[in-house]
Amino acid sequence: MVSTGQSSSLREVSAADASPTTGQPGTTGPAMTSRPVSGPAGQGDAKFVEFIDVEKMYGHFHAVRRLNLSIGRGEFVTFLGPSGSGKTTTLNMLAGFERPSQGVITLDGKSVDRLPPYERNIGMVFQNYALFPHMSVADNVAFPLSVRKVPKAEIGPRVTRALEMVRLERFKDRKPAQMSGGQQQRVALARALVFQPTLVLMDEPLGALDKKLREHMQIELKQIHEMLGVTIVYVTHDQSEALTMSDRVAIFENGAIVQIGTPDGLYNEPATAFVASFIGENNALDGIVERVDGNQCMVALPTGLTATAMAVGNLRPGAAVQLAIRPERIAGAGEHPDNRFKATVDGRIYHGDHQRLLARLPSGQVLTVKIGPDATMATGEAIDLCWRTADCRAFPAGGVPDGNTANTGSVT
């Protein structure tokens, strides 16, 4: 745990010497000390980072399409998507390693179009740590300070404080190769934070670590974020990581943001079938719309079954849809009257704190159902399943949503 004493000392330093090192006097000091979690924020704070109609082409390949996104000061925003979805390209454009083919990126109200990476004052953490192997840990962390011509007398204490923050002050004389992956990534983190950037970019920083260490580092990153109030843009393809850490998550698909919202908003109200399947576990059932009734619709499943679901988007009778229902939203018989089905048990998987039941509907489709750890059901047993209409969403089947419309925010 990081003690409050350490954190407050770091804040004092940030307020005191943020302006000479960041080159943005007046705006950086408060940002480092207070974090606007909620409440009214100024225009500059809500749109600290802004992408306006940003496009990136590589030859004929459309890496990023018409991206519009605002990130508030102090926010933790995650770009989540499968590989090749454009999230790293977007991050690199923000860092200055790539230039947008079209559109504008602003940082604190100013366009960064002509700003090279070394003048953007953005800290960056890479998946492969990118530590300098010929320098000691202390020299690595001192690098951003020494290139900014910070006085020597000041560098030492600031390096020590940054290493204390990641609890590696004992390792300052080691070479990166003598440390574990997790330690190296913490050094990289200290190095990206030591010069008090207003924005820190992280490109799959925990991707090379094992599961346990990754979960530990997630907590640590979150604590550092809360302590320093720094704005973080985080790229990952791990949805649980995104849900755990972020204030908001932007889901990328084929170079466009298909939905952006809070973790629970995305989980509970996915805007597309892709988001529903990418975030969390989902049962997908194909069917045809029979009737639309306000925001609800009745969907015919194979072999004569019907289900009611929340209609997402503009559905018409006869349209092919995909129903999405979370495993934990399926209950045993009698709890919800809306949708009732008979099923047979195909198998049961024990997970310790819960179990997963594979239930086969008469139509042949298999649903995953989350049940309690003590339930005992034999394979082949007949069971009843039901779920609330509000928990089941019907998406247009097969259609790749247009980035433009989905970009406008979460659908509610």
Added chain:
Amino acid sequence: MSSIAMPTSRATISAKDHRDSLRPLALAAPLLLLLLFSFGAPIVALLSRAVYEPTIANALPNTVAALRLDNAAGVPAEPVFVALAADLKQAQAAGGIYEFAKTLNARLPGARSQMLRVARLAGQDPKPTKEAMIKAAPLLGEEQSWTAIRTGTNRFTSFFLLSAFDLRWTDQGTIGAVSADQAVFTRVFGRTFLIATLVTLATLALAFPLAYVMTNVRPVIAGIVLVLVLLPFWTSILVRTAAWTVILQKYGLLNDLLLWLGMTSDRLELMYSRTGLIIAMTHIQLPFTLLPIYSVMRSVQPSQLRAAQSLGGRPFTVFRRVYLPQVMPGVLAGCLLTFILCLGYYITPVLIGGASDQLISNFIANYVNVELNWEMAAALSFVLLASTLGLYVVMTRYLGLDLFKMG
């Protein structure tokens, strides 16, 4: 973990460990034996000739004994001449007289024919007098000749090594410079090192940017460039040197091109000149400098350079503080390799260099093939080998280069 168990079980394990450590050695044994007999032994045998020269002592056993009794400096008394006559007669009969005369001639110019004359005299006249011998060989009446003979009877000699540095033992028993008309080797060594340095710098200037570009283009293109660089590498050095003769000669391709471009108004003398030699050597050495640099550059992660930039490093700072320190081992290794190989160039200076561009290897070859003075060749080889090893030690010790760690 195993270190805890070591002390108790060391005695029982060590015998087995010993056997285990010998096993890989057995696999390498054929190669080691080949190296020993075809490389190590000949080198030691040849280099030892630079300091071990028993010809004179072997040819003059009686003279050596008589000189020990004679004791006085300068031209010795009658008994030594008697002993010398006997020795030469003996050598004449045994057939070793020519080698002796040649060896003495290296120390005492003009001695060869006079010694052969004395030997003939000793063959005809069983007891030649001192005067008769001096009359046949006037050198024997001079004090410096006897200084040369006396030092020559030492089986171990520093004569050749000193000569390699244009030094000699003076008559006063101190080390001094040889006369200016005989001083040649320091200039040749200096020239060799100068040309090696120039070629090394030229290859570095070409190889560093090329290696950088190769690490930053698509692998296919890098592969093509690599093949283009290596293509001459796979061609015989003789063929390449001959090709440069075609290109560099007065009415050759390069002069045609320069004239056509209007860069020169007259045809340049590139053949048999130092410029041409350096151009040809640079071409031949380029892969040797390039490959170690390329291999090290490829191992530097691009993300490190990005990280350094995002942390505020300007391009030049990133290059100086992050990139250069990491590629420096490759640069040093490549330069050292080229420099050492340049020190031993032989065929290219012969074919392209002028008379004043001959390197130390050409002199060594001359001593081996033409003059048959293997002692001098050995001494020059020894100096060349020693300076190469010295250079390697300096590079590894003080510049932190470890060739064994190069990928």
